[in-house]
Amino acid sequence: MHQLTIRELARGLRDKSFSSVELTQHYLDRIQKLDPAYNSYITVTADQALAQAKDADARIAQGDDSLLCGVPMAHKDIFCTDGIKTSCGSKMLDNFVPPYNATVVENFNRLGAVSLGKTNMDEFAMGSTNESSFYGAVKNPWDTSRVPGGSSGGSAAAVAALLTPAATATDTGGSIRQPASLCGVTGLKPTYGRVSRWGMIAFASSLDQGGPIARNAEDCAIMMQAMASFDSKDSTSMDHPIEDYSALLDKPLAGLRIGVPKEYFGEGLNPQVAEKIQAAIKQFEAMGATIKDITLPHNSLAVPAYYVIAPAECSANLSRFDGVRYGHRCENPADLMDLYKRSRSEGFGEEVKRRILVGTYALSAGYYDAYYSKAQKVRRLIKQDFMNAFEEVDVIMGPTATSTAYELGSLNKDPVSMYLEDIYTTATNLAGLPGISIPCGFVDGLPVGLQVTANYWREGQLLNLAHQYQQETDHHRQTAPNVA
């Protein structure tokens, strides 16, 4: 059952090949047996999952035709779940049980999806390796001595290890696409404003966006259909028409104009990865697309701008974790200052503290213009680069990450080298554009991901071209060793 896609599961549930309760129990058993090796879940909600499955079986018996009804899935532990611990990967929220659901969670509940639990993540979504989680590093299912990427490493690893058919995730600077790339799964980062941020714990509000990770584009389309919604509770949610993503999947690619920026193939890119990306682009050409060399002249400024803006926003977003109303509070505070200092020092991990400090510095009197204002100007230039490119091409292709999955512990000693790994992904967030990472081959047995970026609101186009590619290739069908 764990080999089946969402579409296949939906069919099986209606064929009575299996019930949702059986399916859910199967996944719960797998998680119990296999996840100790991967650490992809922080919380497994077995009782609630089985109760939801029972309800779903009843709905299906009454003719519910939602593809997600009775289908197990998992939520990144950044999405608030009513009555279920939502830790955001942090000691700070190890005791936090929200009394409300994120809109995304609500959307899945309404459709009758079954939530298996909450997936592991970098603390407050800050990291590219999933090593900053308070709950320990997640291991890459393709090689457990390697990282799964981050920050949605738990979601990507859980999908790759067949411990859930699909999972929700979030992407602030590449946190869906990069782990999808490193774990050999498909991950979509939607246009900013497409998926509600209500109940999604904020890292950098102007960049954060929820999206799905699944085994293929077809399943991502089903997940995305559930996640996309206009939400009046989120002022940055946009009331833009929502496409029928599944209906768009079969559109032929003839005439698709693909732009390949030369900046994406410069220094720092693993040559073997580069080969796989070039081969994937050739494949698209064979499928009827035209290829054009383009330039994104300000791309090299994306990482510096990102690492000013994201920390600046996070420095304010994380001020609410002060030990006063919820979350970690130090023992026996001597006074107010002591309460603040110790609660926050104890509750936050090193990477989170580093970013709060960087952001605080960037916003300080005397530095604001040099850092924050300048970064915002760069942001506009980066967006303009993309707008210029989309005058000539429909989508932009390149690598998602500079290499395949790194060894655990190899990057977290040097934050700057870790930050530089985000070179291909952060620009998309700064511009608010949608992007996808698609498995496109293996180097030394480790997956490589192709990144595709489209114009605003073109999630349907990204899923369509990914699906068409996956009709011609089988990289996405490969499974990691020891998971079958």
Added chain:
Amino acid sequence: MQWETVIGLEVHVQLATKTKIFSGASTAFGAEPNTQACAIDLAMPGTLPVVNEQAYRYAIMFGLAIDAEIGKRSFFERKNYFYPDLPKGYQTTQLEQPIVGAGQVELNLSEDRTKTVRIHHAHLEEDAGKSLHEDFHGMSGIDLNRAGTPLIEIVSEPDMSNAEEAVAFAKKLHSIVTSLGICDGEMSQGSMRFDVNVSVRPKGQEELGTRTETKNLNSFKFMEEAILLEVERQIDVLENGGEIVQETRLYNGDTKVARSMRSKEEANDYRYFPCPDLLPVELDDDYIDAIRNDMPELPEARCERFKAEYQLSDYDADILSGDMAMAAYFEAATKACGDAKLVANWVMGDLAGKLNTEELSIGQSKVNAEQLAGVISRIKDDTISSKIAKDVFEAIWNGEGDSADAVIEAKGLKQVSDTGALEQMADEVIANSPKQVDNYRNADADKRPKMLGYFVGQIMKASKGQANPKAINEILLKKLDELL
């Protein structure tokens, strides 16, 4: 040396919206602590603000009332600082592009003295909660009911040169916001709070002296006292060769003592930056015009109307139209009894005196407009004299009866106009005052009316004030003239 004072005000006005500026929680005053704070007000993880359009409308109404430029594009920023009654760790406010730009307010200081005070700008922001330091055995309590209440902060130019002008300015703002109906004007509940910036300089000097800011004054009286005290202190320091330290001060209205709260060196770096959870608000002319066309009567217009409609003097009209609640009270009482002049005298005389003594606002008056109209009606139909009317008013005030008629009936205060009874009293007084009768008889004709007062007084005394003075006068004149 001759000194000159320079004063500028920052005025916080709580807007009378039903719900908070960024959440749906109620803003009603006086609820049990923390019963009107929702997940957003508590800054629970993942919650997001949505701006209350009514707060925007109210701010625009204020801007139009002071002839200010309305910000076609305005946005919120985060002002970062830690305090337990500030749940998010930042206050959402406006800085770079506030909703209300520069405007001005005209003051009538006395019959022929007017003054223009320029408004630098006014911005929207959220109020903080309250820290409660009593009754918690050495700890502090936090009440977040007020957190998120919408405020406009009105910032004046340093255009006032003494306490009288500052108070007149504050009263004028009170008049404007209550007339617009955008604030309930209840000072005792903190609906308007004043921060006073004061500096002094040698008369004739152009350069401003160092200023101090006395924060959070919540009555006109305390504001006046605080200014007088601070001016005196600054002059004292300077004349003794000292220097004024730029600092924030607090004034205690009960003890009449001010103290330094923090100096400029200890001031926070608030690290303002645009709030990424709220998009900029862009307004078109139609939106603003619709609000302009729906503006309630402003104090100046009302003053003119009072003069025309009720034949009030400039002075009376200015006072009565200035305070919205007072104007409404005046108009209601006048409508009920039909005598504007008498109502004006009573409202500005006995009623104002009572309110002053007991430190009540007119909204809290223990004699309502209808009750006062009842008292005045009984004067007009000769049921009671003006003197007895004061006792009736007092009795209603003290809760001894809920209408003039009830009090008159219960206390037997009805005026004696019965001619037979009055004649008998006149005969008795004349019989008991042979000396005064002789004097009267021997006096010049033009002095006699003045001497009549003695006899009238005696009868009023004998009748405990209930004799109809007009009737008494006539009867006495007749009887005394018969003795000539």
